Amino acid sequence: MSQSYGSLSTQDAKLIMCGNPTQLSGFFFDSHNKNRSIYKTFKVSGENSKRVSKDYIQMIVDMYGLESDVYRVRVAGEFPKAMPDSFIQLDWVENCSVKVPNRTYPTLRIDIGVDVARYGDDETVINTIFDKTYQQPFNVLHHNDTMQVTGKIVQMLEQLRVKHIGIPIHIKIDCDGLGVGVYDRLKELKQEKNWTTVKLYECHFGGAGGKNKKEEPIEFSNSTGLMWGLLREKLKRNEIQLIYDDKQITQLSNRKYRINSDGKIELERKEEMKKRGLTSPDRGDALVLSLYEPKQGGLSILK
Numbered sequence: 001m002s003q004s005y006g007s008l009s010t011q012d013a014k015l016i017m018c019g020n021p022t023q024l025s026g027f028f029f030d031s032h033n034k035n036r037s038i039y040k041t042f043k044v045s046g047e048n049s050k051r052v053s054k055d056y057i058q059m060i061v062d063m064y065g066l067e068s069d070v071y072r073v074r075v076a077g078e079f080p081k082a083m084p085d086s087f088i089q090l091d092w093v094e095n096c097s098v099k100v101p102n103r104t105y106p107t108l109r110i111d112i113g114v115d116v117a118r119y120g121d122d123e124t125v126i127n128t129i130f131d132k133t134y135q136q137p138f139n140v141l142h143h144n145d146t147m148q149v150t151g152k153i154v155q156m157l158e159q160l161r162v163k164h165i166g167i168p169i170h171i172k173i174d175c176d177g178l179g180v181g182v183y184d185r186l187k188e189l190k191q192e193k194n195w196t197t198v199k200l201y202e203c204h205f206g207g208a209g210g211k212n213k214k215e216e217p218i219e220f221s222n223s224t225g226l227m228w229g230l231l232r233e234k235l236k237r238n239e240i241q242l243i244y245d246d247k248q249i250t251q252l253s254n255r256k257y258r259i260n261s262d263g264k265i266e267l268e269r270k271e272e273m274k275k276r277g278l279t280s281p282d283r284g285d286a287l288v289l290s291l292y293e294p295k296q297g298g299l300s301i302l303k
Helices: 002-009 027-032 054-063 069-076 089-094 146-163 181-192 223-236 245-253 271-277 282-291
Strands: 108-114 124-130 137-141 169-173 198-203 208-210 221-222 257-260 266-268
Touching: 054 069, 089 198, 089 223, 108 146, 108 181, 108 282, 124 146, 124 282, 137 146, 146 169, 146 181, 169 181, 169 282, 181 198, 208 223, 221 223, 223 266, 223 282, 245 282
Parallel strands: 108 169, 169 198, 221 266
Antiparallel strands: 108 124, 124 137, 208 221, 257 266
C-alpha cells in the first residue's frame, strides 16, 4: 500500500481506502491511529445500511454479544477494542473526546501539566484541566528554549489568575530533563510575584511505583505507570472529558505494557515506541501530569 503514495504527486490527488477494520496493525490500521492526523476517517455501521439484513445483525448479537469484537468489526465498522498489550483502549479515548469543551470554567481547581522538550520531533506540551475532569485546549511548542517555555507558562498563569480569581492553580512539571530549568525559574517567579494561589510541583517519570488504590491487585513498577493508571481508570469509567485531538488519541491508545518479572505493570518506554514508528507521547504525558496528585517525599516535591 505504501507504494500508492507515488500516485499522490499530482496536485489534488486523493487516496481512498475502504475495508473492514479486522487487523490491529498495518497500513489501514495506521490510517485510523498513528497516522490519522493526515486522513479524514469515518465509519459505516451495518445498523444503518440497507445492504445488511437485520437477521444477520441479530445473529451476530445472539452468538457473540453487543460488546464483542466480532460485533464491532462485522457490524459496527469499528476496530477491535485494543491490542492485547495496549494499556488504554482506543474506544475509551474516543468516547471521552469532544470537539468543543462543555466546561470552560473551573469551580474547584486548575491543574497544569508541563512536559518539556527542546529540539527534534518531540513537543513541549502545556496541558490545562479544570476540576480534574475537563481538559482545555492545550499549548504545543516546538524548538523553544526553557526561558521561552517559562514565559508562555507565566502568560497563561496571569490570564488564569485574572479570569478565575481565587481558584487554586497546581502546576506539575516533568523535571527529569530540561523541565528542571523551567521549574527553577517558576519557583523564583512564584516568590517574586507572590502567587499565593499557585502551587508548584517537581515531578519525575520513572520514580517509585506502587498502587493508586490499596485494593488494586497489581502494582505499577514506577511512577509513569501510576500516572497513566489514573488516566486509564478515568477513561474506562467515562469520568473525564478530553479535547478531540488525533495525536493525543494516538498517543494514549498506542502505548503498550507488560507484566515484568516482579509481577508489576510496566509501561512501554518512549524509545521503544519510537522504534515502532510512533512519536514520543508528549501530549499524553502532559495530560497525566495535570491529573496526578503529587505527594510529599514520594513522586514529587511540593514547593
